[in-house]
Amino acid sequence: MKLKVGVLCGGRSGEHEVSLKSAASIIEALDKEKYEVIPIGITKEGTWLAGDDPLEALSSGKLPGNNKPVFIVPDPSVGGFMWLKEGPSGKSFEKLDVVFPVLHGTYGEDGTVQGLLELAGIPYIGPGVLGASAGMDKVIMKMVYQQNALPIGKYVYFLKKEWDENNEVWLDKIEEKLGYPCFIKPSNMGSSVGISKAKGRKELSEAVEEAGLWDRRIVVEEYIKGREIEVSVLGNDKPAASVPGEIVPSSDFYDYKAKYIDDRSQLIIPAELEPHLTAKVRDLAVKSFTALDCTGMGRIDFFVDEKEEKIIVNEINTIPGFTQVSMYPKLWEASGLSYSELLDRLIKLAIERFDEKKQLKTAFDL
Ligand SMILES: Nc1ncnc2c1ncn2[C@@H]1O[C@H](COP(=O)(O)OP(=O)(O)O)[C@@H](O)[C@H]1O
Ligand SMILES: [Mg+2]
Incomplete structure (x- = not known):
């Protein structure tokens, strides 16, 4: 039996378009021998669509195309989504074995979708509600890092x-x-x-x-002076860190335009860093990941000032850009894990975490 993988994409954040690109790469690379891929597109207004090719419908703006509205049901006995109207071949619901929320930013990376999937009883990739929401909020993230003696500005x-x-x-x-x-x-x-x-x-x-x-x-x-160095982290209880990479922004700082519009920012993989600083950022990356109780994946971004030997943790991204040319998967590729192997690992980690949580008690047996 193939695993049914729901790929959630689009969404209500400013990163809607980036999400569609990440999802297209993921859908293409998922091994079709092992997985039945079910793309679920979310419009900018928040309507969930499935059934045909929601990515195409969202990219072209021809909505809903041949797709139908669906919704994830918080009742875990369904374990998937329902068709609002009758779905293909008369089905009323679709079970999902695992979901990849490829939703960057608000309503995707911030614990909201994670909460829904948690209620629905569906394993999902990336951190749980706490890690996602704490990682998305810069103030809470900094407080937790301070508490853990991690270097922040x-x-x-x-x-x-x-x-x-x-x-x-x-x-x-x-x-x-x-x-x-x-x-x-x-x-x-x-x-x-x-x-x-x-x-x-x-x-x-x-x-x-x-x-x-x-x-x-x-x-x-x-203001923190320094090069922008990033490390990918992968795992649940014993996460591993990739080789570091460097971003060289095309503007004064890595703003929206430099990230997504002008295409002139550079990724240097692996980053040319002294071995002892490389070891240090990798160690700090894992600590920054576990401090927020993250699981699955996260990309930790640093400022590194080599002259002063100073490393500052800037932030964590728990659903980082995931196209074939994005930093997160590229760093794993440079560390020996191909894009599709990385997807296999993430799916396995999601299911492992889900199974582990299922063993826990949720109520007293009276
Ligand atoms: N304290 C800082 N000192 C220097 N540059 C910064 C600082 N904070 C942010 N930047 C620049 O702004 C970019 C975006 O900031 P960041 O905190 O990563 O926000 P986002 O979560 O939107 O990516 C960084 O990649 C970096 O180029
Ligand atoms: Mg950032």
């Missing part, structure tokens, strides 16, 4: 409401603690959306207003 955070009440207080605090330039970010976002670098008080004010459009909490960070 200085930061200040506040609610947009607190800023609105008295922005002068926050401006003074930021200038005193962090200085310029500094980075202003919505706490819970990705893809560099809403992020700015400020060189003075006026720019800082404008940047906070911008970040406040995306989240109710804002984090301001000191």
Whole structure:
């Protein structure tokens, strides 16, 4: 029997298009001898579609195409999705053995979809609810890293409401603690959306207003000098780290345009780093992954200043870009694991974690 793999893609985040590209690569590479692949596309409005070729329908904008609306049922006795109207060949539901949520950013990487799959009793790739949501929120992530003595930069955070009440207080605090330039970010976002670098008080004010459009909490960070080094992590209880890679952004920093639009940012794999720094980032990558109780996969991003021998953890991405040319799978390829072997491993890890959790008690036997 082939395993039925649901591939969730598209979605309601700013990374909808990136998700479609990642999913197309994944669907193509999944071994069809082992897996029956069921693509499920989510529109930008949040309608779930399956049945024909939802990727094509979403990419072309010709919706719904020959697809039908479906929804994951929180009742674990279904263990899959239901067709809202009658599905192909009169079916009313479809069981799934495992789901790959190829959804970057909001409503995908932040624990929301993970919660739904958890209720539905379907194994899924990547971290659970806690790892996903904590990894997506920059403030919580930093607090956990601090607690675990992982190296992070200085930061200040506040609610947009607190800023609105008295922005002068926050401006003074930021200038005193962090200085310029500094980075202003919505706490819970990705893809560099809403992020700015400020060189003075006026720019800082404008940047906070911008970040406040995306989240109710804002984090301001000191500027960290250094090369951008990334490491892929794979595993559950004993995760492994890949060789590191380096991003050379095409703009002043790795903003949305440099990431997805102009195509001039470079990936250097493996990164040319001194062996002792390579060993250090790999070790820190695993620690950053486990500190947030992550499982499955994660890409940890660092700033490395070789001259000063300083390493700072910037962030974790628990559903990193996954096209054939994305950093996460490329780093595994450079570490000896091919793209399709990586998919096999991730599916196995998802099922292992699910089976392990199934053994746990959830209620007293009275
Ligand atoms: N504190 C910082 N110092 C220097 N550059 C930064 C800092 N924070 C972010 N950047 C730059 O901005 C980019 C996006 O920031 P990041 O925190 O990774 O946000 P996202 O989660 O949206 O990817 C980074 O890849 C880096 O180029
Ligand atoms: Mg980033």
